[in-house]
Amino acid sequence: MLVELGHFCLALALSVSILQFVLPIIGIKLKSTRALATSTYSSYLFFCLVSFSFISLMWAYISSDFSVALVAQNSHSLKPLIYKVTGVWGNHEGSLMLWILVLSLYSLALSIIGKNIPLKIKSIVLSVQGLIASAFTGFILFTSNPFLRLLPPKLEGEGFNPILQDIGLAIHPPFLYLGYVGLSITFSFSIAALILKQADSIWIKWVRPWAMLSWTFLTIGIALGSWWAYRELGWGGWWFWDPVENASFMPWLAATALLHSSIVAEKRNTLKAWTILLALIAFSFSLLGTFIVRSGVLVSVHAFASDPSRGIYILLMLILFTGGSLALFAKNAPKLKSGNMFSPISREGAIVINNIIFSAAAATVLLGTLYPIFIDALTTNKVSVGPPYFESVFIPLMVPAILLCGFSPMLTWKRAVFDNIYERIIFIFIVSILITSFLIYIRNGSAMTFLGIFLSIWLFLGTIYDFFERILRGKSFNEVAKRIVSYPRSAYGMSFAHIGVSIFILGATMSTAYKTEIETSVQIGDKIIVENKELIFESIKQNQGPNWLADVATFRISHNESDISFLYPERRFYPASQINTSEPAILSRLFYDLYIVLGEKDIKNKNFAVRVYYSPLLNFIWIGIAFMAFGGILSLSDKKHRVSYKTLRKNRNLSIK
Amino acid sequence: MKKYYYYIPLITFILLILFFSRQLFLNKDPSHLPSVMLDESFPKLEFNQLAKYNLLTIEDIFSYDKPSLVNVWASWCVPCKIEHANLMLLKNKHSIRIYGINYKDNLKKADEILNLDGNPFYSIGVDSSGRIAINLGVYGVPETFILDRNGKIRYRHVGPILEYDIRETILPILTKLEQDD
Numbered sequence: 104m105l106v107e108l109g110h111f112c113l114a115l116a117l118s119v120s121i122l123q124f125v126l127p128i129i130g131i132k133l134k135s136t137r138a139l140a141t142s143t144y145s146s147y148l149f150f151c152l153v154s155f156s157f158i159s160l161m162w163a164y165i166s167s168d169f170s171v172a173l174v175a176q177n178s179h180s181l182k183p184l185i186y187k188v189t190g191v192w193g194n195h196e197g198s199l200m201l202w203i204l205v206l207s208l209y210s211l212a213l214s215i216i217g218k219n220i221p222l223k224i225k226s227i228v229l230s231v232q233g234l235i236a237s238a239f240t241g242f243i244l245f246t247s248n249p250f251l252r253l254l255p256p257k258l259e260g261e262g263f264n265p266i267l268q269d270i271g272l273a274i275h276p277p278f279l280y281l282g283y284v285g286l287s288i289t290f291s292f293s294i295a296a297l298i299l300k301q302a303d304s305i306w307i308k309w310v311r312p313w314a315m316l317s318w319t320f321l322t323i324g325i326a327l328g329s330w331w332a333y334r335e336l337g338w339g340g341w342w343f344w345d346p347v348e349n350a351s352f353m354p355w356l357a358a359t360a361l362l363h364s365s366i367v368a369e370k371r372n373t374l375k376a377w378t379i380l381l382a383l384i385a386f387s388f389s390l391l392g393t394f395i396v397r398s399g400v401l402v403s404v405h406a407f408a409s410d411p412s413r414g415i416y417i418l419l420m421l422i423l424f425t426g427g428s429l430a431l432f433a434k435n436a437p438k439l440k441s442g443n444m445f446s447p448i449s450r451e452g453a454i455v456i457n458n459i460i461f462s463a464a465a466a467t468v469l470l471g472t473l474y475p476i477f478i479d480a481l482t483t484n485k486v487s488v489g490p491p492y493f494e495s496v497f498i499p500l501m502v503p504a505i506l507l508c509g510f511s512p513m514l515t516w517k518r519a520v521f522d523n524i525y526e527r528i529i530f531i532f533i534v535s536i537l538i539t540s541f542l543i544y545i546r547n548g549s550a551m552t553f554l555g556i557f558l559s560i561w562l563f564l565g566t567i568y569d570f571f572e573r574i575l576r577g578k579s580f581n582e583v584a585k586r587i588v589s590y591p592r593s594a595y596g597m598s599f600a601h602i603g604v605s606i607f608i609l610g611a612t613m614s615t616a617y618k619t620e621i622e623t624s625v626q627i628g629d630k631i632i633v634e635n636k637e638l639i640f641e642s643i644k645q646n647q648g649p650n651w652l653a654d655v656a657t658f659r660i661s662h663n664e665s666d667i668s669f670l671y672p673e674r675r676f677y678p679a680s681q682i683n684t685s686e687p688a689i690l691s692r693l694f695y696d697l698y699i700v701l702g703e704k705d706i707k708n709k710n711f712a713v714r715v716y717y718s719p720l721l722n723f724i725w726i727g728i729a730f731m732a733f734g735g736i737l738s739l740s741d742k743k744h745r746v747s748y749k750t751l752r753k754n755r756n757l758s759i760k
Numbered sequence: 761m762k763k764y765y766y767y768i769p770l771i772t773f774i775l776l777i778l779f780f781s782r783q784l785f786l787n788k789d790p791s792h793l794p795s796v797m798l799d800e801s802f803p804k805l806e807f808n809q810l811a812k813y814n815l816l817t818i819e820d821i822f823s824y825d826k827p828s829l830v831n832v833w834a835s836w837c838v839p840c841k842i843e844h845a846n847l848m849l850l851k852n853k854h855s856i857r858i859y860g861i862n863y864k865d866n867l868k869k870a871d872e873i874l875n876l877d878g879n880p881f882y883s884i885g886v887d888s889s890g891r892i893a894i895n896l897g898v899y900g901v902p903e904t905f906i907l908d909r910n911g912k913i914r915y916r917h918v919g920p921i922l923e924y925d926i927r928e929t930i931l932p933i934l935t936k937l938e939q940d941d
Contacts, residue, residue, distance in 0.1 A: 174922070261923065328876065332838065336841050338837065343836065343838050345837075345838045376766070380769060383769075384769070387773075393853055418777070418781065421777070421780075422777060425773055426770070426773060426774070426777065429769045429770040429773050430770055432766060432769065432770070433766045433767045433769070433770045436766050437763045437766055473776075473779070490836060580867075597886075622872050622875070681879060683845065683848065683877065684845065685876060685877065698875055701874070702875055702876030703876065703877070703878050712875045712876050714872060714876055
């Protein structure tokens with residue numbers, strides 16, 4: 104019954120979203136404030152209906168209602184509760200439900216926070232949101248309905264791929280979607296600017312926080328996905344350039360560019376057309392991500408079934424949203440007032456180069472991901488692009504970006520006098536080279552390792568130097584303290600994010616360059632030695648989980664006499680699906696990760712295959728990303744963003760001309 | 761003149777869409793082989809050996825009197841990892857013979873993975889350069905071919921084999937091939 108109610112609410116939600124799209128248009132044509140104002144109420148109603156619908160689907164999962172086809176295919180009564188809940192979005196239909204739930208949440212947030220945005224702009228934005236909402240809700244209802252019943256109902260569900268039962272994997276889609284869908288707001292704002300042919304600096308003030316918010320969520324979401332791959336897939340890697348990973352990485356790159364260009368647009372009232380274009384592209388990448396994963400154009404991965412009719416629907420959506428918005432851009436962007444001029448050597452200039460690099464990087468990833476399709480279309484060869492392509496193209500692109508990032512915050516707006524910062528740059532350069540040479544001298548390393556460590560130190564010193572220089576301009580202690588307190592949060596945010604990038608580069612470089620891998624076979628009592636650490640295989644015991652049997656090994660790890668820890672890698676057997684899996688055990692310390700995978704048992708000799716990875720500084724990857732995300736949050740908490748949503752009462756009455 | 765620059769994104773996008781549509785409409789179902797390969801005999805190819813595992817030879821394939829699977833995989837491929845458990849299931853529970861083609865891989869890693877997670881393959885051939893995969897029309901990893909008892913390619917599955925695929929496609933096709941004569 105609840106399921107049918109949920110189904111009904113979803114159909115109602117479709118009609119509400121169509122109203123949310125159409126009524127503001129009528130309002131503009133008829134100059135009716137009332138019709139415009141309905142968009143706010145539509146967004147409230149849409150949120151309520153979609154939430155109810157989503158909760159009813161979730162209830163079907165929690166109560167293991169196997170008369171619902173989707174639940175029967177994807178859930179199992181023995182699954183732990185948390186995976187029943189997260190299983191809702193572990194499949195195509197459910198993940199789309201999550202998509203529109205997040206979309207409705209964003210529209211709701213905009214309606215509530217944006218009370219002071221001129222009604223005309225706000226209702227155009229909500230109308231575009233309504234169009235997106237109706238397209239996706241229609242997509243769900245007509246091609247991927249999650250509420251269909253099964254006759255006769257199944258007694259037991261058939262869904263679990265044990266590898267997919269992991270908390271990192273289970274919670275990363277909500278974050279990813281909060282990022283993907285957040286970009287719909289910047290998209291809708293851009294459409295509004297193009298329709299009204301005006302993008303002033305107040306406009307960009309509304310857009311920027313949403314770009315920042317989506318970027319932060321995307322960062323967290325991608326990191327969680329990568330963390331899952333690291334912990335669960337069992338071969339010590341954390342990024343595979345898999346099409347699905349790329350699908351989330353492309354919007355991130357575009358959002359990063361958008362974030363930077365919107366700073367210029369806000370501060371200097373220029374680069375507006377470019378910022379709008381980036382907002383359109385970033386959301387298109389989100390749609391493309393959906394398209395790539397679901398349609399079957401690129402069949403690669405992740406346990407989602409693909410279906411050509413869905414592909415056609417998504418293709419049509421892509422044509423409507425991306426094609427439509429780019430056509431609007433081509434027509435109206437030239438009419439936007441062009442902004443202030445600036446010299447190539449200036450903060451603006453540096454950010455433009457940053458934008459070019461990030462766009463090129465996104466294009467590179469796009470090309471690599473779609474290359475098989477192009478080659479297939481152009482020639483008769485069918486090829487596949489692996490990590491080597493991405494590594495050889497992507498890394499060289501990022502090097503100049505990081506070099507630039509080390510000193511561009513020191514440049515002044517409009518026109519920088521290079522002479523003023525020339526000495527500092529040389530100083531930081533020399534110090535970074537010295538430190539790197541010293542490190543490479545003690546531990547040997549290739550040219551790539553040198554480059555990685557150098558870039559990390561360069562960026563770190565550059566960021567820190569810039570910060571202290573600004574703080575230490577105060578003469579007395581009190582003045583310095585005052586400066587520390589009054590230093591804008593958004594500037595702190597930038598420093599944190601850039602330091603995060605530096606920590607990330609260090610972690611990625613060190614953990615790749617100095618990784619040790621040992622593969623061996625051990626009996627109880629055997630000893631493995633890795634980097635001065637002694638691993639003793641002490642015992643093995645049988646264990647039973649909710650839906651598996653396991654061999655659990657105990658490894659005693661002694662770093663020195665007083666520092667002893669234990670690791671318990673598992674080898675699980677899932678009787679329901681006759682599947683064996685390895686659950687790696689990871690000892691994660693600040694400066695290194697020790698990663699043990701227990702393999703198959705050799706029945707004759709009572710030996711176990713074992714693989715051990717030692718990766719120095721691997722945690723710096725996650726710490727770095729956490730810094731980036733924290734930087735985003737700090738910047739969001741800056742007062743000026745709140746102000747931009749509050750102090751516009753005056754404009755309100757001017758809204759309808 | 762400058763106005764036309766603003767059309768560049770739109771034109772790029774239209775080109776992309778043309779490629780997408782072609783992919784979507786021409787190869788409607790990506791698991792359909794180009795007609796050249798379907799119902800052809802498995803091409804006479806020569807492979808290299810992977811570590812201690814049985815070497816895949818063309819005689820193996822043609823002398824076996826039952827339908828079998830040929831799975832193209834690599835250790836760097838995430839979906840292969842997800843598929844692996846299902847291959848083990850096909851081998852152990854359904855006693856189906858699977859040949860493996862290891863595609864553009866680091867042989868040490870490939871060996872490690874089979875050591876750790878188990879080996880679902882009857883025999884394995886290495887394709888380091890990717891040339892063999894091109895001959896087979898492989899488009900990415902993982903991909904799986906179903907051969908009939910005469911060694912003819914009868915079906916091509918693109919992407920990982922999931923529980924669902926085993927139940928809905930792989931097993932029914934194998935059963936059908938076994939009954940056909």
